[in-house]
Amino acid sequence: MKNEQDKARRVAYEAVAAVHRDDAYANLVLPLIQRDWGLYGRDAAFATELTYGTLRALGAVDAILAVAADRPVDRIDPQARDAMRLGAYQALYTRVPPHATVSSTVDLVRDVAPGAAGFANAVLRRVVEQDLETWLKQVAPDEATDRVGHLAVAHSHPEWVVRAFADALGGDLDETARLLVEDNERPEVHLCARPGLIDPDELAEQTGGAPGAFSPYAVYLPGGAPGDFPAIQHGLAHVQDEGSQLVASALVDAAIDGPDARWLDLCAGPGGKAGLLGAIAAGRGAHLTAIESVPHRARLVERTTRGLPVEVRHADGREVGLEFAEGWFDRVLVDAPCTGLGSLRRRPEARWRRQPSDLPPLTKLQRELLAAGLRAVRPGGVVGYVTCSPHLVETQVTVSETARRSGLGVELVDARPLLPAGMPGLGSGPSVQLWPHRHGTDAMFLALLRRMD
Structure with a gap:
């Protein structure tokens, strides 16, 4: 060299x-x-x-x-x-x-x-x-005749991903272009100050960061290695996108009737949401059961939630009914495996690996997990369905089809009031889609479903 x-x-x-x-x-x-x-x-x-x-x-x-x-x-x-x-x-x-x-x-x-x-x-x-x-004028399709093809080359996203984003944005290609630009920006590191363990202002002071714009637990980190900070090393905080913090906190803030002590994270690995839910549970006298089917990810969840009221089980979330009676839990998080199209800022290679053929097996798994979550929650309890993808097949279609086929009385809860007041661009509800270009978060989707019977 x-x-x-x-x-x-x-x-x-x-x-x-x-x-x-x-x-x-x-x-x-x-x-x-x-x-x-x-x-x-x-x-x-x-x-x-x-x-x-x-x-x-x-x-x-x-x-x-x-x-x-x-x-x-x-x-x-x-x-x-x-x-x-x-x-x-x-x-x-x-x-x-x-x-x-x-x-x-x-x-x-x-x-x-x-x-x-x-x-x-x-x-x-x-x-x-x-x-x-000059090069893009030569190699990209003409913008006037093939806007989607032009955006795909100019902003380096596969054309099918551009179309999926545009569909989720109601066909608005101008806004899709703004999203693609933001998708190619280096994202800030977000920290989550675990409630009851460290105050966000204190975490910001220790790390040289700044309190987040929306999540009450978020701190934006300007640079450096997060793992070097004592608050991270001692389990007082962890690295977590602000969007993930928002959807987890919305689930636990949703109103329910009756007891509120048994919580379930159905797909817990690697443990970010379980860490936040566990910290909130500790302050409310609740207990979280965290299920993860992959052994090394289950170990990550155990490490992430050490010292919190969290029990980690290595199991397939679709088979939760074999371990617990139907309707055992008061709140259930289904953070389902997905294409990850909402986190392309952080995992840029994923845009070139994912293919439309990945969708059928993933959506089948998503529907099975959501159906298991609906069986696991008691009547009056709430299920939060979350994906880090805005693809309509993984979000709106999965939720509506699973609710329809569940054989249970299910109603959608309007998630918008459960996010911080003043958040822009939350749409018409009842579900919420977050966006990098609107909110500075990963493109997290949240639907809240209340089981009625």
């Missing part, structure tokens, strides 16, 4: 290569690679920006590389291709000077795919001849 920036580029390359070669997750592999290469501080931040930026912009970058290389990107040597993707991202999306971009990328290709160095040099020189706006 010539200097620390070259080392940062190599770290970013290794992370991007692991994502494409091994189906790794950037947020998991990048910290490990940085540690192995001894990369810290500003250089680690540069590697992080290169990694996440390249993965977010992959659609546009690949379209541009295909033209500059005069061949489809899948016909380029994988090692050279990932290095060139990093170079194209630097050239088009950052302030790194063009000559530095070309020379550093060629050096990187020379390290990882020596035979392709000349090819990479020629392609990158073509890339830097034009700016991003």
Whole structure:
């Protein structure tokens, strides 16, 4: 390595290569690679920006590389291709000077795919001849005749995802464009101050953060490693998107008749919502049962909820009736596995992995879990159905179809009054869809269902 920036580029390359070669997750592999290469501080931040930026912009970058290389990107040597993707991202999306971009990328290709160095040099020189706006006019469909196709390339989202977002936004393509822009921004880290354990203002002072805009437990962190703060290390707070905090607190604030002591988190891993629910339960004299079907995720829930009135069980949430009598619980959270289209800011590689074919098995599972949650709650109790996806099939359709087929008396509770006063853009109800561009949160969906009999 010539200097620390070259080392940062190599770290970013290794992370991007692991994502494409091994189906790794950037947020998991990048910290490990940085540690192995001894990369810290500003250089680690540069590697992080290169990694996440390249993965977010992959659609546009690949379209541009295909033209500059005069061949489809899948016909380029994988090692050279990932290095060139990093170079194209630097050239088009950052302030790194063009000559530095070309020379550093060629050096990187020379390290990882020596035979392709000349090819990479020629392609990158073509890339830097034009700016991003000029390239997009060349590679994206015409905006006037194919707005969705244009948005997909210009903002690097698969076209089916753009259509799903537009459907959930009532067909408003202007607002869809604003969402796509926000989806490509680096999100703030949100902390959750566990009620009864630490005050949000105290957490903000300890971390140098700022109280959140909506959740009474949220603190926005300007930077740094959250795990380094004592409040996180000692279980007084945890990392959690503000949207997740809002939907969990809405569930426990919904009015119910009768007792309010038995709570259930049906799909608890990795434990963020269980941690918040457990802390609230401790202050109300309630007890939370947290169910997780994956063993290592169940262990994460145990670690996250240590010291709280939470019992963790390793089981399949769809079979909750085998362990508990029907109608045993007063409140039930069904945070169902989903496509994760609402958290693409944090997991940029997910947009390229998910396919429309993923929807049928996921929606089948979602409906089975929600049906189990409705059986588990007592008459008069409330179920909160949550997904981190705005796709209508995973949200409105799943809720309406499951309620209809349940054979139980179920009514939808208006969730909007249970979110903080003054929150904009909550729609016409009774369910709530949060959005990155409206609320600064992940695109969390919440429906509250009360069992009547």
